[in-house]
Amino acid sequence: MRLDDYIELEVNERAERRRLVEEKSYEIVDHLSAFETRFEETVQNGDLFGSVSPSIFVGRSNYPNVSTGLLSPVGNERDAARFETSAEWYREGVSIEDVFERRTSLLNSTQRSPVETSVHDAWDGFLGVQREVAIADRPVQVEIGLNEPPEIDFDVTPEDVATPTGPRATARDAAVTENPHVPRAIKKTLEDDDWAAQGAMTYLYNRGFDVYDINTILSAGALGQGENRRLVPTRWSITAVDDTVGQFLRGRIWDAPSIDTVEVHRNEHLGNAFWIVLAPGQWEFELVELKAPGSIWNPDPAAGMWLAADAEGKEGRTSYVEETAGAYYASRLGVLEYLESIGRQAKVLIVRHVSDDYWGPVGVWQVREAVRNAFDGEHGEAETFGDAIRGVVEHVPVSMAQLRRKSTMVSGLQTQLADF
Amino acid sequence: MFKAIVSASTLRDALDSVSVLVDECKIRLNEEDLSIRAVDPANVGMVDLTLDAAAFESYEADGGVIGVNLGRLEDIAGMANSGDLVHLELDEETRKLHIEMEGLSYTLALIDPDSIRQEPDIPELDLPASIVVEGAQLDRGIKAADMVSDHIALRVDEAEEAFYIEAQGDTDDVDLKLERDDLIDLTAGPANSLFSLDYLKDMNKAIPKDTEVTIDLGEEFPVKLHYEFAEGLGHVTYMLAPRIQSD
Numbered sequence: 001m002r003l004d005d006y007i008e009l010e011v012n013e014r015a016e017r018r019r020l021v022e023e024k025s026y027e028i029v030d031h032l033s034a035f036e037t038r039f040e041e042t043v044q045n046g047d048l049f050g051s052v053s054p055s056i057f058v059g060r061s062n063y064p065n066v067s068t069g070l071l072s073p074v075g076n077e078r079d080a081a082r083f084e085t086s087a088e089w090y091r092e093g094v095s096i097e098d099v100f101e102r103r104t105s106l107l108n109s110t111q112r113s114p115v116e117t118s119v120h121d122a123w124d125g126f127l128g129v130q131r132e133v134a135i136a137d138r139p140v141q142v143e144i145g146l147n148e149p150p151e152i153d154f155d156v157t158p159e160d161v162a163t164p165t166g167p168r169a170t171a172r173d174a175a176v177t178e179n180p181h182v183p184r185a186i187k188k189t190l191e192d193d194d195w196a197a198q199g200a201m202t203y204l205y206n207r208g209f210d211v212y213d214i215n216t217i218l219s220a221g222a223l224g225q226g227e228n229r230r231l232v233p234t235r236w237s238i239t240a241v242d243d244t245v246g247q248f249l250r251g252r253i254w255d256a257p258s259i260d261t262v263e264v265h266r267n268e269h270l271g272n273a274f275w276i277v278l279a280p281g282q283w284e285f286e287l288v289e290l291k292a293p294g295s296i297w298n299p300d301p302a303a304g305m306w307l308a309a310d311a312e313g314k315e316g317r318t319s320y321v322e323e324t325a326g327a328y329y330a331s332r333l334g335v336l337e338y339l340e341s342i343g344r345q346a347k348v349l350i351v352r353h354v355s356d357d358y359w360g361p362v363g364v365w366q367v368r369e370a371v372r373n374a375f376d377g378e379h380g381e382a383e384t385f386g387d388a389i390r391g392v393v394e395h396v397p398v399s400m401a402q403l404r405r406k407s408t409m410v411s412g413l414q415t416q417l418a419d420f
Numbered sequence: 421m422f423k424a425i426v427s428a429s430t431l432r433d434a435l436d437s438v439s440v441l442v443d444e445c446k447i448r449l450n451e452e453d454l455s456i457r458a459v460d461p462a463n464v465g466m467v468d469l470t471l472d473a474a475a476f477e478s479y480e481a482d483g484g485v486i487g488v489n490l491g492r493l494e495d496i497a498g499m500a501n502s503g504d505l506v507h508l509e510l511d512e513e514t515r516k517l518h519i520e521m522e523g524l525s526y527t528l529a530l531i532d533p534d535s536i537r538q539e540p541d542i543p544e545l546d547l548p549a550s551i552v553v554e555g556a557q558l559d560r561g562i563k564a565a566d567m568v569s570d571h572i573a574l575r576v577d578e579a580e581e582a583f584y585i586e587a588q589g590d591t592d593d594v595d596l597k598l599e600r601d602d603l604i605d606l607t608a609g610p611a612n613s614l615f616s617l618d619y620l621k622d623m624n625k626a627i628p629k630d631t632e633v634t635i636d637l638g639e640e641f642p643v644k645l646h647y648e649f650a651e652g653l654g655h656v657t658y659m660l661a662p663r664i665q666s667d
Binding site: 311384386414419 | 589642
């Protein structure tokens with residue numbers, strides 16, 4: 001699926017891609033009008049409609065006065081669950097096109113609330129409904145009253161952390177029309193308002209909840225210490241959960257023995273190739289991103305490869321990453337899950353090559369799932385970390401010299417005093 | 421038994437040099453001096469400090485060991501003006517440290533020394549090059565390097581008899597060349613190693629700008645930085661493991 005299939009592009013017009021994505025100037029528009037038709041068929045008696053809601057969305061524009069919304073696949077209620085971003089999308093093999101189609105099919109019914117609103121005991125009103133949807137483990141039946149017909153729109157952000165959102169409308173009110181099913185562990189974190197958010201998040205993770213579930217609960221302000229419970233914009237909560245769970249897993253492998261050989265794992269997903277080099281030694285991590293000319297962040301075809309990198313040592317970072325944003329925490333989580341599962345630590349360098357096939361930002365789940373799934377099947381081995389890097393460089397459009405300048409780990413691996 | 425009086429500035433200089441690496445440490449209250457040795461949790465950077473009894477206004481100790489939370493102790497020391505005298509006394513029974521200054525008294529709960537990470541052995545290193553520079557020169561090189569990169573190379577050119585501080589970033593390079601005349605002393609030898617700026621910046625923070633720093637350096641070997649404070653009665657040695665480029 002390429003933009004070129006839809007619009008005839010001269011080579012020198014390819015630079016327009018990014019603008020086209022931002023301005024929704026192509027087939028997204030078709031999905032949006034399909035939604036409009038479906039919506040009109042479903043919502044017949046004025047502005048009140050019944051649907052199911054698999055998930056919620058908290059926007060970050062106008063923070064701290066955020067828009068908080070219920071997502072519902074109007075007219076597609078029967079398979080509502082597949083509209084919710086999850087690891088299942090990877091297994092299903094969705095395309096960029098599929099993601100945009102699903103998201104344009106989800107109506108975001110919103111109200112504005114200041115984040116300081118006490119959500120600690122919000123069981124009533126719109127926020128109460130939102131919370132019930134967030135904590136339930138399956139789509140919840142709801143009835144939503146709208147103030148206005150939906151604004152047919154589509155929101156993608158170049159940061160590429162949250163999954164894009166589709167049409168939205170201001171909600172007058174909402175009600176839950178069933179008794180939603182809430183898993184016991186989630187009830188426990190919800191009820192214990194003395195439990196710091198980080199601990200509650202790792203508890204849920206250890207109880208088998210994936211980061212997608214936890215991020216929805218955090219976003220609704222349904223865990224953490226009572227006075228700290230806030231609405232958290234979806235984009236921030238995604239990174240917060242990846243970071244928190246990642247720190248927990250990093251702690252689990254703190255004293256673990258090192259892997260024995262240099263391994264190279266590879267995976268490719270939605271126009272993104274991931275090269276994961278694991279080398280013996282104590283934990284160290286770096287994500288290097290190569291963004292091809294013509295891909296969404298680097299629209300100028302003559303610009304050359306755009307490089308970004310962030311790294312951490314044994315003790316982690318003390319500041320938020322500067323260049324690689326949510327992809328850093330999502331990819332780190334994927335590799336830490338693998339290391340924790342084999343009870344080993346390693347020095348890890350991930351090279352992400354974003355080709356110009358990645359024409360629309362689908363959200364950082366794409367990075368997380370690609371890395372998580374990179375460890376099944378065969379992998380390459382190398383004598384040294386240097387050999388492994390030289391091997392990777394043969395397959396990516398960047399020179400060893402460029403990579404050495406950009407990458408902390410390629411410049412040199414951190415040794416320990418005890419090595420001397 | 422431990423009872424001592426020390427100037428607030430000397431106490432702060434001593435604590436700062438350790439707290440850039442660790443949050444808590446063991447303090448050895450020897451008869452002749454007070455000493456601290458600690459390594460950071462990643463085993464990358466180490467500090468070895470001694471403060472001679474003569475650096476104190478008065479000093480009595482008999483070889484005990486206490487464990488302290490450095491942040492807490494620094495906060496207390498921060499309450500004094502630099503000329504103020506700080507009185508320290510260990511209560512053996514309650515295992516608390518009484519601290520008094522200008523009418524303010526503070527009782528600090530101590531940490532069981534056995535619960536603190538073991539003090540490291542100092543690696544025996546034969547480092548061929550030695551450079552003596554002013555703290556301010558080193559500071560200038562580190563600050564410039566930090567503008568372009570997160571790692572820094574320290575190198576001696578034997579033929580030129582010069583010491584280089586170099587950094588390579590994505591696009592920009594920094595290069596500080598100090599020749600024999602710019603240095604206080606130089607023993608040239610084969611030396612070229614790469615270090616993490618995160619660590620070196622922290623160590624640099626604690627090094628007084630007007631002091632002489634001796635840098636012992638080798639080829640892809642740890643660096644040793646020595647300096648003195650408290651009018652030569654306090655001695656600090658930092659050791660930092662290098663980053664090594666894989667073949």
